[in-house]
Amino acid sequence: MGYVLIIGAKSDIAIALARIYAENNYSLYLAARQVDELEAIAKDITIRTQQSVKCVELDVLDYPLHQAFYEALPEKPIGVISAVGYLGAQDMAQDDFVEVQKIINTNYTGVVSILNIIANDFEQRKSGFIVAISSVAGDRGRKSNYIYGSAKAALSTYLSGLRNRLYSANVHVLTVKPGFVNTKMTEGLILPAKLTAQPKSVANDIFIAQQKKQNILYTLWLWKWIMLIIRHIPEWKFKAMSL
Numbered sequence: 511m512g513y514v515l516i517i518g519a520k521s522d523i524a525i526a527l528a529r530i531y532a533e534n535n536y537s538l539y540l541a542a543r544q545v546d547e548l549e550a551i552a553k554d555i556t557i558r559t560q561q562s563v564k565c566v567e568l569d570v571l572d573y574p575l576h577q578a579f580y581e582a583l584p585e586k587p588i589g590v591i592s593a594v595g596y597l598g599a600q601d602m603a604q605d606d607f608v609e610v611q612k613i614i615n616t617n618y619t620g621v622v623s624i625l626n627i628i629a630n631d632f633e634q635r636k637s638g639f640i641v642a643i644s645s646v647a648g649d650r651g652r653k654s655n656y657i658y659g660s661a662k663a664a665l666s667t668y669l670s671g672l673r674n675r676l677y678s679a680n681v682h683v684l685t686v687k688p689g690f691v692n693t694k695m696t697e698g699l700i701l702p703a704k705l706t707a708q709p710k711s712v713a714n715d716i717f718i719a720q721q722k723k724q725n726i727l728y729t730l731w732l733w734k735w736i737m738l739i740i741r742h743i744p745e746w747k748f749k750a751m752s753l
């Protein structure tokens with residue numbers, strides 16, 4: 511079937527995605543920082559599915575290395591999925607611009623740097639799919655996480671433009687907007703159970719949406735309607751709310 515490149519592959523959602531894609535006969539490149547920590551998972555996936563799973567080192571903040579990283583892949587992927595993300599600490603970011611840069615660069619600049627390179631290749635080859643996990647946090651800025659939210663908003667806008675540009679080259683782009691998901695990122699946070707998804711169900715939704723060439727996916731599905739309401743609250747009212 512060909513290789514799918516998963517970036518940010520140590521994410522709980524990415525690991526669930528890796529298993530689903532391998533079960534559906536795709537080979538995998540798992541790209542992450544300190545990628546050796548993924549070797550055991552890669553072996554386990556290979557044993558269960560007989561698919562080739564290669565671990566490759568990638569830090570999305572090492573922009574100058576991205577072209578060489580992509581060129582070094584032994585076989586070019588037929589699709590890429592980014593699960594890279596950093597929630598950061600909003601409180602700290604309000605005082606510390608280093609934290610602001612880390613949030614913006616991890617969620618936006620770094621992902622754009624690597625996706626630009628892959629998009630150009632897919633455009634030339636006139637095939638491929640690009641999936642990136644953004645967030646409902648990018649749909650409207652809230653005081654509790656607006657630095658992270660603004661980086662995700664930028665990512666969603668970038669993906670919208672990329673989808674528009676690559677349509678005529680037969681390259682499909684899927685924007686994923688999860689609500690709450692039970693992962694390392696949200697460890698320690700108190701999340702409403704009915705609005706919180708498990709990584710496996712998010713991964714399943716992503717796989718189906720990618721196969722169906724859907725453009726934007728909200729997961730859990732309920733978040734599509736929650737965000738529709740939230741986006742329509744007038745600003746004069748929204749600014750006084752505690753969300």
Ligand SMILES: NC(=O)c1ccc[n+]([C@@H]2O[C@H](COP(=O)([O-])OP(=O)(O)OC[C@H]3O[C@@H](n4cnc5c(N)ncnc54)[C@H](OP(=O)(O)O)[C@@H]3O)[C@@H](O)[C@H]2O)c1
Binds near residue numbers: 569645687
């Ligand atoms: N959990 C939620 O409620 C939720 C909601 C909406 C959207 N999302 C988005 O879903 C995606 C997956 O997140 P998750 O919930 O599965 O959390 P996660 O387990 O913390 O995954 C985030 C991944 O990003 C990787 N990463 C961070 N900085 C990186 C860098 N410089 N280079 C390469 N990789 C880097 C992390 O790698 P390390 O393991 O090396 O740190 C980690 O594996 C993210 O885009 C996140 O923003 C999550």
